[in-house]
Amino acid sequence: MIKKILFTALLFSYTLAFAQVEEDPKKQIRDASDLKTGNSQDILPSFYQLALKDLLGKSHNFQFQSSLFAIQAKSDSSIWIDTSYLKKIFARNFAFGINTSVDSNFKFKNNTLNLKYAIINQRDNTVFDYSKYMGKYSEASVKVLGEAIAIYKAENKVLTPEEYDYFDTDKAVAYEKLPADFRLILEKLYKKNDALKDIHPREYKKIMANKYKLTSNMVASRPLWTVDAKFVSNSSNMFSSVNVNTEFLKGMIKKNTAMNIELNAKLSYNFDNDSSFIQRNLNRQVFSGELGFNWIILKSASKDHSLVEFKAAAAMNYIASGIIKNEEPYSITANGTLRFRLTEDFWIPIDIKYDPQNGNVYGFLNVTSNFDWLNKFFNKRK
């Protein structure tokens, strides 16, 4: 029964993701969330995430993750308006996931339901108040421009609508298109203003765009702390494992441009089935800890999102109870994940695991899509 419910939920989730009619707000928020690293999107998805894991191994995993907000926005588009959006704290920070695992013959192994909440999510730049960093320039700019227009008008001159277009960030009009006498007034007023005295009016839009980019990068490296619980049910419709996790992520370099390093720490407690008992149980308990660093090796110069990342981590497992005969209670592994961004939506994460006790190296090839790429494909065909 549990298997059926989870499978139906998985199917429903896929349908939701693919049947989405893409709206502008969502597309734009995708642009903003593109700044997040692949590693942080794996920890907390902004919208949807589909993943195929361990493609070449003995078992394969199909994963779907979604934020609660993405689901709510399906039925109520008014929640995109800031006054509503900012209140949806729980929905924006709560994510659920469904994972189906099959063996190499594509026979069902288990289903996993994952519930996650971000206790601290300071790297969400959609709710960040940029006015704290950029407001004084904006205020000074409208003040100075108002004064310049008033002075110009006092001389019985007015700018034409085409000349006003210079100040529009959506229009590429050369500064020299402004009348020379107006430019002179503007430049004098800029020099007198405390916030703008070091800026030439010609450079204002470019400097503000750069301040926005730097501030966004700073926000994207702030702390993220999540807690989650995973419930695994096997082919006999029984809960075979319960897993409780907490994960922390924080960028190490505040004013990053080309690269950054993120601290990534994770603690887990697993309640697994102890096979030495006939009856179903969760007696085998394993504590795991992982500490690593995610290195953002390469960023796109134009879009400023990461293209190549490498996470290196040391992991420790301790079997607190339910130890199997000849099994070591402690084990240490070295883990690595190399992520390549193929397109806007697709990541190829390759997990590498090294077991120093046995000298074995394991590799897992995965494919992750953070967004609804199929929907875009369908929309184009309409």
Added chain:
Amino acid sequence: MLYCCFNKSLKTINMQEIKICFEFKGGKGYAYVNLVPTNYGIYKQDFSGCHNFSLAEGDYTVIIDGVSPAGGTTITITGDNLSIQRKINAAGHFSKVIPFTIKKSEL
């Protein structure tokens, strides 16, 4: 009494109610607004909403500078015979200068 009625007639006959509205979508945005030439001063629009102005005949300029959230920003300026809309579709810094005229015949 006379003072009251004189003022009232000024408002209804010689002034027009103008509304400047902002709608920020998909997150937090802000905008600083300066409407010249008036004595309203500069105000900050922190959330979606409107500001009302009583304006006499003349040429006006709305100067706006701020940051649009990820879902974009829509600015509308409306009056009895006035309807101007500007949209900012991308997240990031934006500035707009919107001139408009209130004619005597519109009052």
